[in-house]
Amino acid sequence: MKLLNKSLIYLSVSLFFIIGAWSVVFYFNMLNEIKESVDEGLDNYKRQIIYQLQKDTSIIAKSNFEESFFAIHKIPEAKAISIKDTYIDTLMYMQDADDEEPEPEPVRMLTTAFENNGHYYELNIINSMVEEDDLVEELLRETIGLYLILIISIILINNLVLKRLWKPFYSFLSQLKNYRIGSSKKFPEIKTQTKEFADLQNAVNILLQHTIETYEQQKQFIGNASHELQTPLAITTNKLELLIEKGSLENEQAESIAEVMQIIERMIRLNKSLLLLTKIENKQFLDNQPVSLNKVVHQTVCDLEEVIEFKNVEISISETADVTMHMDASLAGVAISNLLRNAIFHNILNGIVNVEISEKTITVSNTGIKTPVNEQKLFSRFHKSGNSTNGTGLGLAIVKAICDLYGFSVDYRFENDLHYFKIRFK
Amino acid sequence: MKILIVEDEEELLNTLVASLAKEHFVIETASDFYSASEKIEIYSYDCILLDIMLPHGNGLQLLEQLKNTGKSGNIIIISAKDSLDDKLKGLELGADDYLTKPFHIAELNARVKAVLRRNKLDGKNTIETANILLDLQERTFAVNNENVPLNRKEFDILNYFLLNKNRLVTKNALAEHVWGDNIDQADNYDFIYYQIKNLRKKLQAANADIEIEAVYGIGYKLTDR
Numbered sequence: 001m002k003l004l005n006k007s008l009i010y011l012s013v014s015l016f017f018i019i020g021a022w023s024v025v026f027y028f029n030m031l032n033e034i035k036e037s038v039d040e041g042l043d044n045y046k047r048q049i050i051y052q053l054q055k056d057t058s059i060i061a062k063s064n065f066e067e068s069f070f071a072i073h074k075i076p077e078a079k080a081i082s083i084k085d086t087y088i089d090t091l092m093y094m095q096d097a098d099d100e101e102p103e104p105e106p107v108r109m110l111t112t113a114f115e116n117n118g119h120y121y122e123l124n125i126i127n128s129m130v131e132e133d134d135l136v137e138e139l140l141r142e143t144i145g146l147y148l149i150l151i152i153s154i155i156l157i158n159n160l161v162l163k164r165l166w167k168p169f170y171s172f173l174s175q176l177k178n179y180r181i182g183s184s185k186k187f188p189e190i191k192t193q194t195k196e197f198a199d200l201q202n203a204v205n206i207l208l209q210h211t212i213e214t215y216e217q218q219k220q221f222i223g224n225a226s227h228e229l230q231t232p233l234a235i236t237t238n239k240l241e242l243l244i245e246k247g248s249l250e251n252e253q254a255e256s257i258a259e260v261m262q263i264i265e266r267m268i269r270l271n272k273s274l275l276l277l278t279k280i281e282n283k284q285f286l287d288n289q290p291v292s293l294n295k296v297v298h299q300t301v302c303d304l305e306e307v308i309e310f311k312n313v314e315i316s317i318s319e320t321a322d323v324t325m326h327m328d329a330s331l332a333g334v335a336i337s338n339l340l341r342n343a344i345f346h347n348i349l350n351g352i353v354n355v356e357i358s359e360k361t362i363t364v365s366n367t368g369i370k371t372p373v374n375e376q377k378l379f380s381r382f383h384k385s386g387n388s389t390n391g392t393g394l395g396l397a398i399v400k401a402i403c404d405l406y407g408f409s410v411d412y413r414f415e416n417d418l419h420y421f422k423i424r425f426k
Numbered sequence: 427m428k429i430l431i432v433e434d435e436e437e438l439l440n441t442l443v444a445s446l447a448k449e450h451f452v453i454e455t456a457s458d459f460y461s462a463s464e465k466i467e468i469y470s471y472d473c474i475l476l477d478i479m480l481p482h483g484n485g486l487q488l489l490e491q492l493k494n495t496g497k498s499g500n501i502i503i504i505s506a507k508d509s510l511d512d513k514l515k516g517l518e519l520g521a522d523d524y525l526t527k528p529f530h531i532a533e534l535n536a537r538v539k540a541v542l543r544r545n546k547l548d549g550k551n552t553i554e555t556a557n558i559l560l561d562l563q564e565r566t567f568a569v570n571n572e573n574v575p576l577n578r579k580e581f582d583i584l585n586y587f588l589l590n591k592n593r594l595v596t597k598n599a600l601a602e603h604v605w606g607d608n609i610d611q612a613d614n615y616d617f618i619y620y621q622i623k624n625l626r627k628k629l630q631a632a633n634a635d636i637e638i639e640a641v642y643g644i645g646y647k648l649t650d651r
Contacts, residue, residue: 227507230527231438238438238441238528244596303605304605305579
């Protein structure tokens with residue numbers, strides 16, 4: 001879920017409760033305010049009525065509310081003394097403009113007592129009150145309206161302002177997504193005055209710097225290590241060759257030496273492959289020129305003729321296009337040759353190898369074991385399938401590295417008992 | 427034939443000397459930049475094996491020095507650094523060949539002889555021994571002046587053996603030389619056995635006075651019969 005929407009959810013939930021609570025408080029406050037103001041009005045009436053009575057006593061007999069808003073009853077003195085001014089909410093039958101017949105309406109009533117010419121009277125004054133359910137209904141409507149307006153404006157503000165605020169972040173994020181260690185030259189950059197984003201950029205760049213250093217060190221180490229191994233390997237193998245050449249060896253001794261030489265040979269192959277990988281990754285092949293891959297395929301098949309014959313493998317080449325790539329010729333040779341060797345050596349007796357060259361792809365397919373191989377492991381370094389111990393396990397890793405170097409893709413699939421390796425050109 | 431080996435790694439230097447001595451070359455050595463520079467200034471050699479990384483200097487500088495004194499030619503760079511830049515620069519400065527460590531003795535031998543022959547004054551590019559003649563220009567093979575047809579690989583194998591006459595050629599060295607540098611998955615070199623068998627048959631049928639014998643199962647050796 002996007003940050004934008006998440007903040008919206010939190011805001012709308014909390015606003016719901018805040019506005020809900022606010023409207024309850026508001027309702028009671030307003031009600032109180034109304035009552036106070038009504039009570040003041042009633043108090044005012046009281047004074048006016050009592051004042052009026054001193055001049056005109058006729059209204060003293062008015063014991064029912066009827067058309068007016070007050071009623072007077074004569075009461076004994078003792079009761080009059082006990083009466084204090086009280087305001088109460090009560091109901092009274094009234095017919096408002098919108099009513100068809102009288103119905104109970106809420107009223108505010110002041111009960112008080114006064115003395116006139118030695119007689120004591122009770123005075124009730126009423127004033128119609130706001131209808132509470134109407135008020136609640138009205139308030140609810142207004143509150144919901146306010147809530148909706150707030151949410152809509154928050155969405156708008158989020159979209160406009162927050163999007164704008166977060167824009168540097170999203171641009172930074174997409175730069176980071178596209179960043180590739182070893183191939184990207186520029187660090188991801190945030191163009192902003194926002195402190196948090198600037199901090200983020202610093203932290204990320206420091207992290208990247210470390211990673212790059214580690215990556216470079218690792219690359220350099222592999223390169224240096226295999227480089228430094230070259231001379232000792234040369235000395236060992238040459239000394240053994242001279243020893244064998246002397247010829248004064250027992251057969252058994254010679255066999256042991258031959259075995260040691262085979263092992264050293266394997267080390268040399270491993271070392272050479274590692275050096276090649278390092279060189280590819282360091283982009284030390286810059287002798288790019290147009291290379292006809294059709295020619296490379298034919299040349300490689302021709303070079304491997306004896307091996308193919310020995311393995312009794314049927315090889316067929318089908319070409320639907322002439323593919324010419326701008327790349328290093330020796331690397332093109334290595335890639336094609338490794339793919340073909342892989343297909344030939346991991347084959348069965350009387351097996352087949354098909355090479356298809358089309359405009360956008362080169363596909364090598366071969367018979368072999370009857371189960372698919374794990375694609376992820378297949379192209380990783382030092383992966384060896386099953387029983388072959390003599391390979392370096394770097395052949396396909398080199399193919400992958402070469403493809404990566406030139407932006408080709410290489411994939412594997414198993415179909416109809418055939419193992420397919422496909423290089424796709426861009 | 428006088429050969430100078432410039433190499434700072436003493437053990438490697440010793441094996442190179444031991445191997446080339448078998449070919450009856452006169453060998454001198456230098457193990458750092460100054461002694462090498464001095465030797466190439468004073469003497470001239472038929473062939474120089476030159477390491478690039480040297481104490482106190484760079485083999486490429488020696489190449490320049492050779493070029494400036496007009497003594498360039500017959501130089502083989504032997505380096506642990508298989509870098510294209512060095513290779514191109516070396517060849518530009520007049521080196522004839524570039525060999526990356528580690529290499530087989532047979533390979534070095536072949537390269538040295540190829541360089542020596544290529545720069546011979548008579549311009550003939552043939553190998554003659556016993557009753558056979560291998561013409562490298564025409565890529566033909568004749569026994570007692572009678573042409574024996576060989577396919578491309580058989581020709582390369584025979585050439586390699588003749589350059590290493592009476593020397594051990596391991597299967598690895600042969601496979602690398604004939605079938606390419608990047609042999610990675612040659613899980614066994616049994617196919618070489620069949621190639622040698624075919625070649626032997628052809629040599630026998632043509633009554634060649636040379637033969638290829640197996641050495642302890644690790645390689646082969648071409649000798650006079």
